[in-house]
Amino acid sequence: MAQMAEKFLLSKLSRAGFVALIAIATLCAVLGEPMVAAAAAAAAGIVIAGKTFHPNRVHQPWPRIQQAFFVVLLLILLASFWTGPWILSHWLYALPLVAFALVPPAAAAVVTLIIAVLAMIAAQWAVGLADRHQMISAFLLTLLLSALLVFLRDYKTRQLAPLRRTDELTQAASREYLSADLHKEIQRSEREGTDMSIIMIGLDTHLSDDEPDEDIRSILPRIGRYLHSQIRDFDTYYRVADLQFLVILPGISTSDAIARAETIRKGLATLLESHGMNLTVSTGIAGLNIGDDANSLQQSAANALRRAQQQGGNRSQAYSSWSQPAQPSQPRAEGPVA
Template identity: 35%
Template sequence: MPQTRLSNTIRTRSYQYAAAITAFLALAGLLVGKLEGAIVAAVFSILLILNSLFEKQRLLEKDPQKSLRRSSWTHITLLFLAAVSLLSATNSEYAASPWSFILPLLLLFFYPLKTALIATAIYSFCLVVILTQISDSAEKLELLINYMLCLALTAGFVYLREIKDQQLKPLRRTDNLTQASIKERLNDDLVKEIQRSEREGTELTVMALAIDDQGFDHIDAADHDVLLSKLGHVLHENLRAFDSYYRWKDHEFLIVFPYTNTQEGMKTAENLRVIAKDSLSDANMPITVSIGAASLNVGDNADSLLKKSLSALQQAQRRGQNRTRSYVDAETNTSKVRAATDTLG
């Protein structure tokens, strides 16, 4: 099962289990006469069920853009929880303030780390201000201490998760978002391809492909993952079985084409450029890519071949973006510029 679909499946089940637990809390609140807490738990349970249904729908989507789209129910759920917990902190008559303990953990579950940390900092600041300046509840000190304890435990959990993620990173073979191979494998794989090409006397071309900044920088940061996932899908669907592609930087990829000379590589690059533009663009924003290609020559190694392809990509971007360039073309143009400069000098 692809990583994104596995993640959606796990999220769906997590929502279902959490909805069942909160529904039980709502029932328990009714039985002991805590009506406000029961209402909050019931509403929260309904919101979790709606999130679960949305995740199920995403599992059925074949379009990567739709399968990665963030649900508006996610934002509504967390805004609801933040609002009722802060309101409860200002007035001891409401019994929903303990919900503030789980909010940081939910933020880290729903959102990327950076976004979750910013949201947690804002919420924590608001809660501290309310408890120290506004609230007249006798239990406010206990609530503040318990919240800080839960926040510390959450921070410890996040730290351990990041450590584990860094430890497992060398074992990964593909990027979860784009399904491209990770850049750490590129050098070893390319060395093997160069050795095979020299041994068999066949051609080899490396391409550097990047989404042009003029489109990428003008879309919302929340849509960057969607765009990158779509580009990964385009590469997966339009490359040969023995071609390989790697996530180099944020929106930059390197592609290795065995048995491919410069002319064939440029033709393939142009086809990829057109397909990517058609797949990534919409009516409101054209999204384009630029591609630089370099073929294996005598004396080349993995490092020089990568540098040549990246140099050709930079030339394509400097000449207006949305175009393909080979390293031979880039080198020729650079020589002409130098010759003209020398003549003028």
């Protein structure tokens, strides 16, 4: 709930900031201040291309677009040292924080160092500016405060990392930890010589004529609780997509994983039916084989799930074999297509 409130607040602040920057750009353009107008427009571009403005903008090309707007803003502000207006140079105070938010830390440190050097050189040349020394002192102090804020942000991120391992809605582990955790389980299985399997679970929404997304989202917490009730203490389940989950089963062979997948599939179907949803569930099972890594094992389970859904859904499908048709009511492993 706290994360949702934080995202909502950041979204509102982003929209308010975007409107304010557009208003500044328009006003300055009307008043004949093209440099200030261009800087405000570039800053508005940074805001509107950010993930806080819209969640989908975490994907490419939006991060690249946001970085391009940042480079444009940086060039405009640096140019203002030589061409004026000097009032625009005060915008440089915020650039270190923006740099560390948009580009990798090493690149942000280089950008900040270049900004500081060019700012001091430009201030020394601006002999007509009475308070140039005070401005440089304030700028260096701002750099120190920015460095402190960046350090505190990274420290907070490290401290809160364990709390952010779970998906807020379903309490499943976050997808970003799946590859690393699966890699560790594969290494443990190979070291101890034990079996390991994974189950990919997907709702067959493509087979429904309705638009059930909103209804499904309302019971996602119940789906998460049901999955949690079906796994052992040392099993882990992840939300890998909007309506897909993956379960890691250490020490479980493929045949046992098929039986567990069927139990989960039927239980989820009953849960959906009890909420008036005419939806079925399919599962894809993959066992660990020699040469598998985290990516190949996930891909095997995803292929098995896709195969199950292509065959009409409402079934469990093992990647190890699919030469025989799997019946919805009985888990059957089928052989690979020749």
